[in-house]
Amino acid sequence: MLMFVLRRIGVMILTAFALTFVVFYMTNLPPNLEKLAKSEASVRMEDDAVISWLAENGYSSPVLQRYGEWLGVVPGWTRTDETGKITGRCIKAGTDPATAPGYCGVLQGDWGFSTVFKQPVSEVLARSLGATGWLMFWVMAVMVPTSLLLGVLSGMREGSRTDRVLSTFAITTTATPEYVSGVILIALLASATAGISPILNEAGWISGKTLFPGTATSAMDDITFMNFFLPVMTIALYGIGYIARMTRASMTEVMTQQYIRTARLKGVGFRQVVMRHALRNALIAPFTVIMLQFPWLLNGVVIVETLFNYKGFGWTLVQAAGNNDINTLLACSVVAVFVVLVTQLISDIGYVFLNPRIRLA
Amino acid sequence: MEDALSWGSILVRIAAQLLPVWVALIATFALSMTFKRRLGLYGRIFDSPVGMTGFALVMFWVFTAIFADIIITHDPLGQFSGMKNILPGAPLKDAAEGAYPYYLLGGDHLARDVFSRMVMGARDVLKIAPAATVVAFMVGVTLGLPAGYLGGKLDTSISFLSNLVLAFPVILLFYLLVTPEIRVTGIPTVLAAILFIFPVVFLTILLNSRFFTSPAKRNLYVGIVLVIGLWAYSGLAFNADPLGVWSMDPNMLNVFVSVVFVNSPGVFRIVRGMVMDIKTRDYVAAGQTRGEGPWYIMLWEILPNARGPLIVDFCLRIGYTTILLGTLGFFGLGVTPESPDWGSTINYGRRLLAIAPHPAVVPAFALMSLVLGLNLLADGLREESMKD
Numbered sequence: 001m002l003m004f005v006l007r008r009i010g011v012m013i014l015t016a017f018a019l020t021f022v023v024f025y026m027t028n029l030p031p032n033l034e035k036l037a038k039s040e041a042s043v044r045m046e047d048d049a050v051i052s053w054l055a056e057n058g059y060s061s062p063v064l065q066r067y068g069e070w071l072g073v074v075p076g077w078t079r080t081d082e083t084g085k086i087t088g089r090c091i092k093a094g095t096d097p098a099t100a101p102g103y104c105g106v107l108q109g110d111w112g113f114s115t116v117f118k119q120p121v122s123e124v125l126a127r128s129l130g131a132t133g134w135l136m137f138w139v140m141a142v143m144v145p146t147s148l149l150l151g152v153l154s155g156m157r158e159g160s161r162t163d164r165v166l167s168t169f170a171i172t173t174t175a176t177p178e179y180v181s182g183v184i185l186i187a188l189l190a191s192a193t194a195g196i197s198p199i200l201n202e203a204g205w206i207s208g209k210t211l212f213p214g215t216a217t218s219a220m221d222d223i224t225f226m227n228f229f230l231p232v233m234t235i236a237l238y239g240i241g242y243i244a245r246m247t248r249a250s251m252t253e254v255m256t257q258q259y260i261r262t263a264r265l266k267g268v269g270f271r272q273v274v275m276r277h278a279l280r281n282a283l284i285a286p287f288t289v290i291m292l293q294f295p296w297l298l299n300g301v302v303i304v305e306t307l308f309n310y311k312g313f314g315w316t317l318v319q320a321a322g323n324n325d326i327n328t329l330l331a332c333s334v335v336a337v338f339v340v341l342v343t344q345l346i347s348d349i350g351y352v353f354l355n356p357r358i359r360l361a
Numbered sequence: 362m363e364d365a366l367s368w369g370s371i372l373v374r375i376a377a378q379l380l381p382v383w384v385a386l387i388a389t390f391a392l393s394m395t396f397k398r399r400l401g402l403y404g405r406i407f408d409s410p411v412g413m414t415g416f417a418l419v420m421f422w423v424f425t426a427i428f429a430d431i432i433i434t435h436d437p438l439g440q441f442s443g444m445k446n447i448l449p450g451a452p453l454k455d456a457a458e459g460a461y462p463y464y465l466l467g468g469d470h471l472a473r474d475v476f477s478r479m480v481m482g483a484r485d486v487l488k489i490a491p492a493a494t495v496v497a498f499m500v501g502v503t504l505g506l507p508a509g510y511l512g513g514k515l516d517t518s519i520s521f522l523s524n525l526v527l528a529f530p531v532i533l534l535f536y537l538l539v540t541p542e543i544r545v546t547g548i549p550t551v552l553a554a555i556l557f558i559f560p561v562v563f564l565t566i567l568l569n570s571r572f573f574t575s576p577a578k579r580n581l582y583v584g585i586v587l588v589i590g591l592w593a594y595s596g597l598a599f600n601a602d603p604l605g606v607w608s609m610d611p612n613m614l615n616v617f618v619s620v621v622f623v624n625s626p627g628v629f630r631i632v633r634g635m636v637m638d639i640k641t642r643d644y645v646a647a648g649q650t651r652g653e654g655p656w657y658i659m660l661w662e663i664l665p666n667a668r669g670p671l672i673v674d675f676c677l678r679i680g681y682t683t684i685l686l687g688t689l690g691f692f693g694l695g696v697t698p699e700s701p702d703w704g705s706t707i708n709y710g711r712r713l714l715a716i717a718p719h720p721a722v723v724p725a726f727a728l729m730s731l732v733l734g735l736n737l738l739a740d741g742l743r744e745e746s747m748k749d
Contacts, residue, residue: 187718
């Protein structure tokens with residue numbers, strides 16, 4: 001078991017290095033650097049001015065060396081110009097070059113400076129991850145119980161009317177990506193001209209023009225049911241269908257097992273059989289699925305935060321990518337890759353714990 | 362000036378406009394139902410109501426895409442004054458002689474007809490999604506078969522690479538891969554060069570392993586595949602077709618390649634898993650004893666026996682690809698602003714959702730129904746293929 005975990009962690013670290021290098025390489029491609037130079041210095045720069053700007057700011061060294069600098073395993077670049085002034089990666093403006101540290105990279109906790117937000121990346125990331133954390137928490141709190149309940153209810157009696165209805169619901173939500181369900185939900189519940197809001201308004205049931213607000217910007221300061229309902233539902237709906245389908249498949253399989261039949265024949269009530277005998281065995285598979293849903297949730301978060309203008313992790317990623325903010329984009333991808341790999345590891349280990357029949361060499 | 366249409370008459374008019382689709386659908390169903398016992402797995406779709414519903418939805422969009430030119434009521438790029446964000450069923454102000462007098466599903470933020478754009482969008486989506494899925498399948502199958510069958514170092518390295526791609530958040534990958542800057546560096550061309558060679562390799566190995574005992578036939582078939590395959594390859598990947606038949610817009614190539622790149626590791630995983638299961642069967646051992654080559658066993662013994670789950674996955678994956686294309690459009694990546702594809706229409710429509718929801722809601726429902734159809738079709742196929 002320990003060996004398995006250690007080997008998995010080894011592969012994980014290797015993957016993390018490979019992926020961050022790919023992102024580093026892609027964001028540091030010559031056209032991107034040129035765009036960066038033009039946006040940082042002057043838009044109407046000549047080609048040789050761009051080259052000298054890049055050289056002055058440490059972008060001319062080989063990619064691998066710069067990746068090392070970013071990681072913090074290679075000393076940061078320093079440069080002495082004609083007047084004898086020393087500039088360098090680790091030398092903050094206005095500080096003495098002699099006291100500056102030799103290494104400054106991710107390993108030293110220095111994530112660089114964001115060119116879009118004009119703030120250190122670590123601050124940007126901390127704020128946006130906090131916001132997204134709340135969103136994820138509420139999505140999980142809605143999605144997991146609902147989907148497990150739906151899955152168990154429809155898998156309990158395969159082919160019954162409840163099963164048909166719930167399965168149709170599940171398959172419809174899996175066919176509805178977040179940008180579709182979000183748009184439909186807004187049109188239905190948060191539009192002044194369509195959906196149910198005008199009707200409610202005329203009847204005098206709601207004071208505002210719309211039932212729910214169309215954005216979640218106010219949730220940055222204060223999360224309420226009103227401003228968080230739509231974004232949470234939009235992300236959760238897609239996951240609910242998928243997890244419910246998995247739970248249903250697992251539940252129907254368990255319900256056909258010999259021990260369920262034995263329990264029924266012994267005279268145990270249906271409710272008891274489901275609660276006592278079937279449920280625990282049926283929930284092993286959905287656990288893995290829920291864990292592996294995280295990468296997809298990340299996608300949903302990016303779409304929903306853009307749609308509802310909620311300034312969390314996904315919104316930051318879109319802003320960074322759209323404005324060629326290399327440091328922020330790199331930090332975002334490190335976080336994303338980390339989340340994906342850790343959830344994969346947890347799902348593998350959790351699967352073994354939950355299912356004693358599986359033995360790992 | 363005429364009054365706006367009521368919802369009932371809008372529906373009637375849309376149904377009338379879609380007449381060629383209904384005719385084609387009824388013809389397809391009538392023919393398929395008549396001969397369903399002779400059509401194998403395809404015919405068995407018509408035994409399950411779920412599969413039939415899914416098939417009807419999918420074919421509805423396929424025929425809509427085919428007959429899009431007849432169905433549209435206005436030029437999808439044409440703008441008429443006074444029709445900006447106008448409600449569904451509004452009459453056209455001072456319409457020219459012979460022009461369709463209504464905007465059936467309203468106008469968008471640039472006063473274009475939402476209905477016509479939705480219909481043309483179907484064509485855009487159905488041009489890329491199935492083709493990209495086919496290429497992704499060829500890549501996944503060509504790599505997954507040897508990885509599962511031979512195992513060892515080959516398996517370890519390809520699996521590591523595919524896990525690498527799978528661990529990448531899709532949207533981040535799109536933001537890195539589908540930008541105007543990246544085209545300057547030639548990375549899409551390199552990716553296309555790697556990914557597009559797989560269909561040619563796959564077909565060559567497929568035919569070579571089947572016919573290598575009769576060289577005359579083999580030379581003919583493999584020759585044809587190589588000539589046509591490499592011809593198309595040079596045109597599609599490098600835009601260097603000497604005859605100019607095969608070519609791909611660089612924008613489209615970028616989108617196509619990224620979608621294939623994201624999809625193929627998933628296919629690889631499924632194929633590899635199934636090959637590892639099937640290779641322990643007796644008929645594979647029998648083939649090995651007869652002295653069949655490894656590629657013959659992989660392609661002509663194992664692959665046909667894995668077709669059920671692969672067909673089901675194919676349907677689901679077209680749906681997933683449609684969602685991915687919509688995501689690209691939603692973030693405005695790799696598409697021109699005029700493009701009527703559903704993703705970017707939703708993207709433009711969402712900014713005015715509070716005032717005029719219809720420009721975004723119409724393509725949203727279109728995309729949802731197509732993906733729903735594909736999922737239902739996959740479900741029906743799974744049920745029917747499990748009955749064996």
